Amino acid sequence: MLSDDDLERFARQVIMPAFGEDSQETLLASHVAVIGAGGLGAPLIQYLAAAGVGQLTIIDDDAVDRSNLNRQVIHATDAIGTAKAASASAAVSALNPGVAVNAITARVDEDNIAELIGDAPVIADCSDTPRTRHAVNQAAHQLGRVMVFGGAVRMEGQISSFNSGRDNASPCFNCIFPAAAGHDLAPRCSEAGILGPITGTIGTLMALEVLRHCLKPAEPVGKDLVGRLLLYDGMLTEVTEIRIRKRADCPVCNGASGGNPG
């Protein structure tokens, strides 16, 4: 049963015919792990908190820098120098005190990720380094969690989600972006630049995708992006969809023991 406060707070989504009180109760009982409280994490965390996701684990090893503020809109000027996980947690509590937030200042890697994400069934990868992304993918596959992936640089972004740990026929992140292919060479925002609404767009699409996975097996907010990669071109305001397939030689999701993506 939703409380009177919750019925009022979430009234505009609960009244959507396909959504209803059942979906809201599901969200309130949901746990999402967010890797990175930066440009993608900022809108994602705020929309998940606003929508009433009951538990958020926010993991980031960085501190707020003045140069972050053109896009990382969850952090305010007076948070400069403080840990991003704590700054994001404070913003969540101000927005929706009903969310249980676990703020962790740590860098996610292959060895610590399983412990850091806890029992969260959905992991939102808002990181900006290939090594972290592959660690998220490996854990998501091995532990049977969903990975919602987004990336943005300059005026372009991309988004998909991966469910290879639960659905053996579907691809994983490494099927599309093999670690062996040297994606470490891709430019990062710190070198290539980024405009705030681009991370805002992709992070917001990721939030919607996370909500879809939290609400499964029902689909009150539409079909997920498993097996599809969306490319967003902010210069032309165009979206392209690419069908993605599992790779027969993927060392993560097709190896006998999961393998090591490197």
Ligand SMILES: [Zn+2]
């Ligand atoms: Zn794979």
